Amino acid sequence: MKLQRHPELLDRLAAAHALGTLRGGARRRFETLAREEPVVRAAALIWQGRVASMNELQTPKAPAGAVWTRIDNLVRADQDSQAMAMARSAPPTQEPANGWWRSLVLWRGASAAGALATVLAVVTAVGLRDQLGAEIGALQAQLATVPTVEYVAVLNDDSASPSMLVTFDPNNRKLTLQRVGNFQESADKSLQLWALPPTGGPRSLGVLSQERLLKLAAVEGDVREVPTLAISLEPKGGVPSETGPTGPVLFKGALIQKML
């Protein structure tokens, strides 16, 4: 039957289709016709628009205030992850500022040397297990048994002695720092951990408390493709990430992604 020759029936079917009460085989036949015949399709679309305006006639009610907070958080997270993705794919735009700390060449060199130094440091650490005490041994045993630890760094002082062991667990989004040397900052100073990405300036990963073992919140984006970590001595409470480190660098080392 040519539905377009029966405008009354076409109108009735299109209205029932838009309302959703045309079901089963009748619905499938109507939709097939609509795909084939522009007249049928037009009637279906007109009624879809008419019926859908029922959405606009419902009595308003104010939602709870918490709903906007949740939306706002999600939108910000959405935008952050977009910005991060763009930053990752964008070519380097920012010329590092003057000063040895921000010297890209130095850090590139340092990170290349750092990779080798870290391997040596780990070997040394194993060899010097007795002197360094049970802490390192315990931590290494722990490293071997906890499969979620994906990034490891041993940060050395300027005499190449291991001073800080850093691991990152992407599952729990936690950086774990363990002091393995004897360094203790004075009460009016803080240690601050920095990521030194291949492009752009150093990025703060957090300020350390005085404990020997502590955890900092971080996401994988913070450490992925970061060749080097460093710790600087800063005024109590640390400095904002944008200013970069202001005090001396005490420890640094390469960050390696575990392959195991």
Add this chain to the structure above:
Amino acid sequence: MAWLRVRRGVAENPPPPLRHNLRMADTQDGDLMALIERIAAQDQAALKTLYDLTSGKLYGLALRVLRRNEWAEDALQDTFLQIWRTAPDYRASLSPPMAWLGLIVRSRSLDQLRRHKAEREHLTDEIDDAMSDTLEGDSPNPMDTSLASQQAWALHQCLSQLENKQREVVSLAYLRDLSHGELAQQLQLPLGTVKTWIRRGLDQLRSCMARFA
């Protein structure tokens, strides 16, 4: 001209007084469209303004579909996240802004409904309770034309002419995406009655809407 036909339709079949100011509706639509355009350019402040202007209306719709505050809140949250992500597609939809927003709310609300299908028994009880008043009483289910597009205003005029129970059954069939059988079950009405009310309601709507076409 649609506007003249609206006037004539009103004269032939006097509904409640025509309070809808079309020029005001145009201004509102323009404001909302400008906001959606800014949202498409990732303007978070514009999203907040759109939320302030429309969340009451959109939440009311989600609540009508879902009946539960927490589900309707989830649907509203999903809606605004989708607006944030798909605002660049708005222009191509050729819809009045509230029609576009309403469609998003309805689909996200129906998603919630499907997601909670396991709890459907409970939901059915609540609907039965809420519905028995509406269908037995004489008071019309209030319809609200704030922010409504011109087409929604026309549908409002035509729905107003239906008997309350017919309007209710027709509305729920669409808003909750219910078949004749599901409606009969939820409203505890004979299937034949539901079918008759819907057929008559739709016939009346068709002849009324034809005057606005």
